[in-house]
Amino acid sequence: xxxxxxxxxxxxxxxxxxxxxxxxxxxxxxxxxxxxxxxxxxxxxxxxxxxxxxxxxxxxxxxxxxxxxxxxxxxxxxxxxxxxxxxxxxxxxxxxxxxxxxxxxxxxxxxxxxxxxxxxxxxxxxxxxxxxxxxxxxxxxxxxxxxxxxxxxxxxxxxxxxxxxxxxxxxxxx
Numbered sequence: 001x002x003x004x005x006x007x008x009x010x011x012x013x014x015x016x017x018x019x020x021x022x023x024x025x026x027x028x029x030x031x032x033x034x035x036x037x038x039x040x041x042x043x044x045x046x047x048x049x050x051x052x053x054x055x056x057x058x059x060x061x062x063x064x065x066x067x068x069x070x071x072x073x074x075x076x077x078x079x080x081x082x083x084x085x086x087x088x089x090x091x092x093x094x095x096x097x098x099x100x101x102x103x104x105x106x107x108x109x110x111x112x113x114x115x116x117x118x119x120x121x122x123x124x125x126x127x128x129x130x131x132x133x134x135x136x137x138x139x140x141x142x143x144x145x146x147x148x149x150x151x152x153x154x155x156x157x158x159x160x161x162x163x164x165x166x167x168x169x170x171x172x173x174x
Contacts (some may be wrong), residue, residue: 043073043146053161061161069093069151075144077169080137082159087132092152093144095133096124098169100140105132141169 060082069091077098094103104118107130119125119133127133133158136143137157158163 018031020149042075042147043070043135044068044075044144046072054158057158059160062160063155063157063159065155066155067153067155069144069146069153071146071149073144073146077141077143079139079141079167080157080159081163081167082137082157084135084137084155084157085132085133086153086155088127088129089154090129091146092129092148093127093146093151093153094124095127096143096145097121098141098143100135100142102133102135102140102142107131 045068047066047068048063049066051061053059053061073093095104097119099121099122103116104119104125104127105116105129117125125131137159157165
C-alpha cells in the first residue's frame with residue numbers, strides 16, 4: 001500500500017510535468033491556503049500544490065495537497081467525493097474511522113506491504129512519520145485529531161470535478 005500511495009503521488013507529478021510548464025505554473029499560482037475553515041475543521045491549512053484532469057479518468061481531477069495540522073487541531077467526521085492516498089511527513093496525528101474502512105501501512109513495514117492493517121468502524125490509529133493510509137473517501141467517514149506538535153500530511157485525492165471536496169457530518173469533539 002505504501003508503494004501504491006507513493007506511486008499515486010509520482011503519477012500526479014509526472015502527469016503535471018508531461019502536461020507542460022504552463023499547467024504546472026498555473027497550479028502553483030493557485031496554491032493558496034484554505035480561508036475561513038468551517039467549525040467542523042479547526043486547525044488545518046490545506047494547499048493544493050498540483051492538479052490535473054487525468055486522461056484515463058474523464059470527469060475526474062487528481063490533486064496533490066499538503067496539509068498542515070496545527071497542535072490541538074480537530075476535524076469532525078466527514079467524507080470526500082473520491083479516493084485518497086495520504087502519508088504523514090512529520091508530527092503525529094490520530095486518524096479515526098467512524099464508518100467504512102481504511103488500509104494503513106506503517107513506515108516500519110513499508111518493505112512488506114502484506115503487513116498493511118485494516119482499520120474498520122470505530123477504530124483509531126496514531127500515525128507517525130512515514131505511515132500511509134488509503135481509502136474510498138465516499139464510503140469511509142473519518143476524523144483527525146492532533147494532540148501533539150505541528151504535523152504535515154501529503155495527500156493525493158482523485159475525485160469528480162465540481163463536487164464539494166468535503167462533507168462534514170458533525171462538529172469536532174474537544
